[in-house]
Amino acid sequence: MERFLLKNIDNPESHRLAFYEAEGGYGSLKKALSLKPEEIIGEVKNSGLRGRGGAGFPTGMKWDFASRDPKFPKYLICNADEGEPGTFKDRPILEKNPHLLIEGMIISAYALKAEKGYIYLRGEYPYAKVVLEEAIKEAYEKGYLGDNILGSGFKFDLSVHQGAGAYICGEETALIESIEGKRGQPRIKPPFPVNVGAWGMPTVVNNVETLANIPLIIKIGSEEYKKIGNPECPGPKLYCVSGCVESPGVYELPMGTTLREIIYEHCGGIRGGGELKAVIPGGISTPVLTPDKLDTMMDFVSLPKVGSMLGSGAVMVFDQSVCLVRVCWRAMKFFEHESCGKCTPCREGVSWMRTVLERIESGFGRKGDIELLQDVASNIAGKTFCPLGDGAAGVVLSFIRNFPEEFDYHIEHKKCMVEA
Amino acid sequence: MDEIKEILKKYPDRRGALLPTLYVAQKAYGWLSQEALEEAAKALNLPPATVKGVATFYAMYKHKPMGRHLIQLCTNVACMIMGAERLVDLLKERYGLEPGGTTEDGRFSLVIMECIGACDRAPAMLVDTDFHADLNENNIFEILEKYE
Amino acid sequence: MIKLTIDGKEIELEEQVTVLEAARRAGIKIPTLCYFEGLKPFGGCRLCLVEVEKLPRLQTACTLMAADGMVVKTETEKIKAARRAILEFLLINHPLDCPVCDKAGECELQDLVARYGPDAGRFTEGKRHHPESFDDPIIVRNMERCVLCTRCIRMCEDLQGAYAITVTGRGSHSFVEPFSGGRYNCEYCGNCLTVCPVGAIMSRLHRHSYRPWFVEKEVETVCGYCGVGCSMVMQMREGKIIRTIPRMGLGLNNGLLCVRGRFGYDYLQSEQRLRSPLIRRDGELHEVSWSEALDYVASRLKEIKEKHGPQAIGAIGSGRCTNEDNYMLQRLMRFTIGTNNIDSSARLYYAPALLMLEGILGQGITANLIPGIKNADGVVVLGGDPTQINPILGLQIRAASRDGAKVITLGRAKGLERFAHIMLPGAPSNVDVVLGMIIQELREGVELKGENKWLQEQLSKVKVTEPIEGIPLDETIGALREMKNAVLVLGPEVLQSDNSDRTLLLVAALVYLLDARVFLLSERPNYQGAMDMGVLPDMLPGGRPLEMFKQKAEEALGREVPADRGLNLFEMIDAASEGRLKALYVMGENPVFNMPDKDRITEALKKLEFLVVQDIFLTETALMADVVLPARAWSERTGTYTNLERRIQFIRSGTDSADGMEDWRILEEISARLGEEKRFAILDEVWEEVVHVSPLHSGLGYDDIKDGKAIWPYKGEPLRGVEETYEIQGLDNIRPIKSGQVLQLDRPLYHSGSISRHSKALRSIEDEAFIVISTKKAEGLGLADGDIVKLITDRGSLQARIKIDSTVDEDNIYISNTFTEANFGSLSGYEAGRLGSLSLDKNPVKLEKV
């Protein structure tokens, strides 16, 4: 497939405006400015584009809600927090193809009548900050940003807001709190950000990859776009693969490519010819799968059918050398570290699960610990304020469900099956 | 102060400028001491307690003095299975550097990171703002030795 | 109309409310922890989870809006299991130290666990440890018990507006802390104590001494500290107050109190309370019996009256005593002794200001409801910081600001710094320049209502000849013009200057132009009541001018009323020093300490032949007295107070005092000894006479007052549209007075007059007088907060630490009049300004770094 999101990223000049323009960049913006905002929203709706940040919400619908709200000013925020462990798919766009994102944001802002935009960039990407700020400066200089964009009378200002190390700020309402200078704890929904978002104004939060899809939709039209990948949720998708494969990395493939194809065709299979043991399909918050699910299509509709989720499309591959109890424990350590502390089950329950996993992992597991873990996890699931806690519970439940023997072994033999 | 004025332009209210202002304060003071927090609060006319609440929520703001160079090493799942924990042990052996601690000579501080988005080139770390990936037991020290 | 079903009950709602509220209205109680009425919903504890048909997840009732057709269940097995799980989570890190926890018995967590909780926790690892913090004098913080409901934070930020505490850290390492991590250094309203559901934030004053079951009796009363008049409940044990608390839904303060109201009651139990009547013999005060003391007072008064005539006697009433006490004092003076020489410290600013405002704008002009301030769309504040002088009123301004009202301050208003949109500079004596500048602009293009011809005439004369630089006038005028529902809050500072008559006229003009509701800040709980009771040299009870209503009063009482206007407070002091006034009767006031120029007052009082002081402490004034009569304190007696909104409220006795006598009763005893028939055996009888004499209070019974119905204009005749005219000088030539550096009176939040000296709790918060100076001044002298400086006036000098206040004017130096060691009174002189109030303009002061 021809790459669009990652087009030319191997070229060292790919982040420069001149290069981007020479390759046809900002053409979609020019086209978009000749359309009415409603027409653009219509196109995006018709394209079937679903948000790439994890939840898969239809982008056109989100825009529609925001644009119907009579309040002004409106804000457009690009979610570049990319905090989900295993995820590094937005990074090449941010570092190598920033103008694609900026172009996508300008078009989106035009459609939404938003005059101010932020890129909420995770603090852990200092290089991306430099690149983005440079790109924004170039775009201002060329009149793509600022008061009267390309003479259209449309005004849009864009700046980078640097996060400071909090996974929860990827959640859109926590992200908004954070931009407002607050502790990044999620807000009560409803009202949704499309109505009451940043500074109380209608706000659209979209993932980097989502916004980077916009110029493509405008360029080829929604009908053509719909032909890419699974028609139920079309478009190109960035899959970032890590762990025990020969060639880990980011792959731009049509939405709905199977896990098997991704791992064995694009990533060269399991490293060292090893044997696949488990795979997490969408970042650490998504339930783990066993090798028999390899023929599942990696998209928003197919993965739920096998008990997992597409999430951010971060495929984490584990071969037989990896101790899954340890993976599960490490994941829990992550969730404990990142729990914002707002709600009881997540704050207290996740710590508890981590404690129990830690003792199993270090050889002090007790009889009944597995049942205890399952019980605590189900006491968290469905009762937390935001999906972070649910994710943590889901991970524990899926690891135990799919790999009970590893946990049993650990408890019984006080050591790891892998070592043995 | 000029820097903060520039920041303020980007946000509709003073509070919005808090996160970037904390970065400025952290840079100026090396870490966010009470004094640094008070300064940040004053610059934005925000209550100091509020500023502290925000500053302590985010992991990248430091609440104790840091060494000259900050090693931020990822040990999340992808890095873990590629041997990041071994690197943590080596840092301890070589420099006496514990996670969350600083070397006696004040050269390095070590902070264990959750995923830094380099899972395909694990294990990875940031030293100050420089990114280093595909680390192993040898190259990590080659890299670090360049930081005085 | 919204119809929904909760636990099978059909509920109809007129307005949008949460499922929790809808259930509550239907009598269904859903357990909660992070929810607190009046605070923004949080949804964090997850205890209020309910099942809603068609929604896959459990929902939190406290955040979910009730919607038409919703079917909700609140007590299914699934929900119970969820609650049990949540409680088990909460107990993971909870120390379970209920036996030693002061919250035991009123702990929400304890109650919830008893009802829904697990039998035993399954968490076996060590609990998180975080030692209890005793770094603060008032508040103990035990973060092991904290459930992170954030009720305290939301209270502190969203209602109190102090922003003193925060959650630090994240996840399971989150803790509630003040900025310092130790001392709170906050407004000490203690409202966080009210809302903490567990024993995490507790009062040190009640440590190990308070358990709910210790409370033998609860008495509802009204705070005795300031003119707001907050309602509170005294919790009693063995005749002592163990705690005063506010209650949701009770009084105008609705669940809130300020530091003084919450912690300041312990002066009642001070060792230094007066226990016995005292008579001076051979220069020393000796304990005597009540009858001896009373006989003596009566005989001396009689003697002086016979020898020098009634005009040689005067009295000072009190803004801390009840209406009934004040009524009885003026009764004694007017009807028994036969003089109008009566006044109170309301003279220092409150009385003259109120009378002139009423003279221009009509009686009752300040009778506006405090809780209504938050509905304003604009608030103008001048004359001092309302959040210090009348804290609960100050909170209403903060609330208005939060709801979008534009707040403009003029001069000192530190507590509104985060809430004001425009902060105009202004030294107390130069406020009229800024006001003049505003009036000049604001009157343009405004169609005057023509209601008040005189005022309009004056208004058109206003001319500022020398404007002050750096005033954002356009912005201010723009904001003022947009106000449709304005409030103006007027404080004492601008009323204590030579020009305050002019200032007040400009204030009246602004009120008129904005059609604003005006509030006059009152430092004492009953300045208004003292005035309404006739504790004024020229007004009879009911706010009736003497000359006009003399006859009516005489008819009502069947007694003669002395015709001549009496001496006011300043005049009485002058008359005493000139030897014209021979006897002074002081009730509940400490002029030697509470007025400026201690030496002058002391000298004057020394010249008296006879000084009687009724008080609860042996004050500086009492020390000079010939007779000292121990009175009952605030919590030891019943009666009424009239607050600054003119709401009359009932105060009730809770504690016993075997020693003191109610002020009104002492006065009754003395009257009787002066030949009056005994009339008043119980308090109600005093009030009956008040109602009979004062047309303002006519028909108003104690029942109405207790029912909370005594709101202006009561049932009485809303009297006189008297529009008086005043001679105002220099309206057409307003310019700054360059008086140099002047000493001003500070009115700190944590103290109140000289009484709070006796509160250990308040002293533990602030135990010294601070010299308050502007940021600029501090920078000029190279001073930082807490540095010691020397303050010098022509009367002497003192040393104290400084506090820097960015809203203070550069040429004004403040110090409070609370502490014996360093105070305003001993360094300051005074004059009576043109308004008839105190003037502090000629109070030059120097500051030296030490």
Ligand SMILES: Cc1cc2nc3c(=O)[nH]c(=O)nc-3n(C[C@H](O)[C@H](O)[C@H](O)COP(=O)(O)O)c2cc1C
């Ligand atoms: C705990 C949590 C973390 C999240 N982190 C991210 C993130 O790092 N990046 C992102 O784009 N979306 C993240 N999301 C999803 C966002 O809430 C939101 O759905 C997304 O930004 C919407 O953009 P989209 O519609 O373009 O996907 C996260 C959600 C949750 C609950």
Ligand code: SF4
């Ligand atoms: S505001 Fe006034 S009345 Fe209310 S508690 Fe404080 S001092 Fe008492």
Ligand code: FES
């Ligand atoms: S009361 Fe509803 S979540 Fe706490």
